[in-house]
Amino acid sequence: MARLVVLGGGVAGHTAATFAADWLGKDHEVVVVTPNAKWNWIPSNIWVGVGEMSKEEVTFDLAPVYEKAGITYKQAKAVSLNPEGSAKRNKPFVTIEYTGQGKVGHSDEIEYDYLINATGPKLNFGATPGLGEGSNLGAHTVSVCTADHAEHASHELTKIMDKMRKGQRQKILIGTGHGMCTCQGAAFEYIFNVEHEIRKAGLRDMADIQWISNEAFMGDFGMGGLHMNVGGYVVSSRIFTESLFAERGVNYITGAHVNKVEKGKVSYELLDGSMGEESFDFSMLIPPFAGVGLKAYNKAGDDITDTVFAPNGFMKVDADYTPKAYEEWKATDWPRTYQNPTYKNLFAAGIAFAPPHIISKPAKSPNGTVINPTPPRTGMPSGIIGKAVAHSICNLIKNGPEAHLHEASMAEMGAACVASAGKGWLDGTAAAMTVYPVVPDYDKYPGTGRDTDYTFGEIGLAGHWIKHILHYLFMYKAKLKPFWKVIPE
Template sequence: MKKAVIVVLGAGLGGISMVFDLKAEVGKNHQIVLVNKAESFQFTPSNPWVGVGWREKNDITIELAPLMAKHGIDFIQASAKKLVPEANKIEMEDGSSVDYDYLIIATGPELAFDEIEGFGPEGHTQSVCTVDHAVQANAAFEAFCADPGPIVVGAAQGASCFGPAYEYAMILDKELRNRKIRDKVPMTFVTSEPYIGHLGLGGVGDTKGMLEHEMRQRSVRWITNAKVEKVEATTMTVSEHNDDGSEKTRHQLDFKYSMMLPAFRGIAAVRDIEGLVNPRGFIIIDKHQRNPKYPNIFGVGVAIAIAPTEKTPVPTGVPKTGYMIESMVAATAKNIGALLDGGEPKEEATWNAFCLADFGDRGVAFLAQPQNPPRNINWAAEGMWVHLAKVAFEKYFMHKVRKGITETYYENAVMKLLAMHKLK
């Protein structure tokens, strides 16, 4: 059997799980290569905690080179410049190239801050999309606390990951109360969602009621169907829209601190490759996670194309939660294994949604099976247990990465929840 080179591009939640699943599935006979532009894996779900100083960068990052060496996986730290699928090659920014027999694209997204004037960490708003952004957000937050004022938090038009925006708003509320300055901070939540708790999923269970309740309890004002027009040093211009998409009113929101999530798009290295990506640069896949035009290329995680659940007055994307990503990874590993054995892909990801949204002192959990309605399970719950579960999840997942464990953590957690709440 010819030794195949299997390259995983990207080392986020999907990529790091992918190399370990591949190692378990085919690693004895084939070469696995992880390519990532950063030197470390970062546990993205903990970024909101970094943004208020509850975690340090070192708490949620793991250096990749020694980790991969420990588990017999090759690691290349380099930034991809251009994928050349006809040549089975990735051209890198440093002038080198990486050849592959099979490629799994797990890069996550490019953050489209530039689509809005004055938006993002290089403009006037903060971000918790990466750990370095969260570190910067925390530094800005500490300066803000010395001279508090209005805060604006939320997710811009086209955003597809709303959970961290809700988490950060609630965590800010908790931290400001801890510092006894919450009374000096009017807070507004701005979102492209048609209603609070939509989450890009059409809502799950009573997420609308639960999240509205949390915001009322915490004195957080909200604006939905919102489009961020531009951001200046202390003012955000937001247009609020009617259900038919027409403009309803325009808001000039003053702020001293703001964290807004951007829209996502595919990374530049894959954008505009006909047949590989959609117009936003996300990887087109079939039910086996495989690209129809380039059958030796697979996609997992946030990098893949999923059509919105429904048309909304202001564009919203679809989230890819850890549970869904885990199932994509497991299916992809088995499908590549089948191809290497001379067979055909058969495994399909479940594409269910499960999320633990931490609010600092409590939280909301939701489970959608399948992700898009109508669903077999459409459940949400809240309480202190969600906060504790997310803390435990962080500790376990970091342990899993260090040990190279391929156990399906999300699947196990969901099964326990189903049994606990008698949802089976």
């Protein structure tokens, strides 16, 4: 009997664990280690953040689902890896620390034959003074990164809307809280959902809404922007995005590294080196992401974290990490199997793998401050990578070390993305987009780097219907209800 340990129960980890358990059956064991008791469909958190959904609607208990799937569930966080074992253990193992199940604070060592690191990111609020401490949100801003954060954001939003009703003009600031953030899409969705709710309440004239982002230009989204086929034109996402902001009267600041957050005020540096300040009554700033800080040790107990993980804490996989100039970046730099090059029974999926480089054009201010978005690895790519990695490990377990590994390069896969711009079955809107491939390949698609036959976008009520239906579809799939496997990632 082989044991597969999956670290993390988010989109990538949950997908990998549930498919592996299904394919391996009762002959082998799948263990999931996640510090959370509940699964969260994170894309719907933005609706919790404006009070349009409850926390309970976007989460469910993991324990009964894993019990049904025959998965061993450990509510714990991974602390360190010993991919060679230790002086006391011959097999590789992971050290965990329980966060629930009546064993909070207790440590345990779990041996594994194969391990998938799908821990997701550490929400690195502490990277910006005043934004928070470590992975904890600070007191001055709100967040929609977790369901609890989103619920708190909704309460704070209600407070400022009450002030608007009393005739007090309010300033809203939404965007990224550091120069190296990713996930601009979540902030984009949140600002337009907030604007939609305020407009719906008849309070739009009482709110000044401001966007602040580390993107060098509007519509970069950490992917270097994209060119979409819209109405017979090939249009830059910049045109598309600036149009929406102008239409909704939302002012914007781009190329900004937020370097300090205080009560009611942020300080920032721009790409041209100038400094600025922006006041706010309500602010949601996305934190930068980092690896969760797993350590690694060899058999002798020496620290080999640098061998297994990149400096940002994400796990090294089969990518080309050779430092290169932007002009030399290739689609082939991106990983295909997500196997660790040193320890072949270690894989990473979702945000936890270390990308070879960013996708957007690197940018620095004259003061040397790096201000560019890091690459998105969430949503559909996360699920597809999780499934591919699970497939590879099942093949290795069943057919031996020479078995075929499945591939899922982000430079060869597309992504469907639906960004909400306001909720409502009859008056909601969302930008429905597809991008193919996620990482541009200028050798294959000279010009835009992507296939414009399969890269398109439009905004409308249909997009909202799709986003809302996807919410129910993915919650259903994650609960492993009948026919869950036929729903694509």
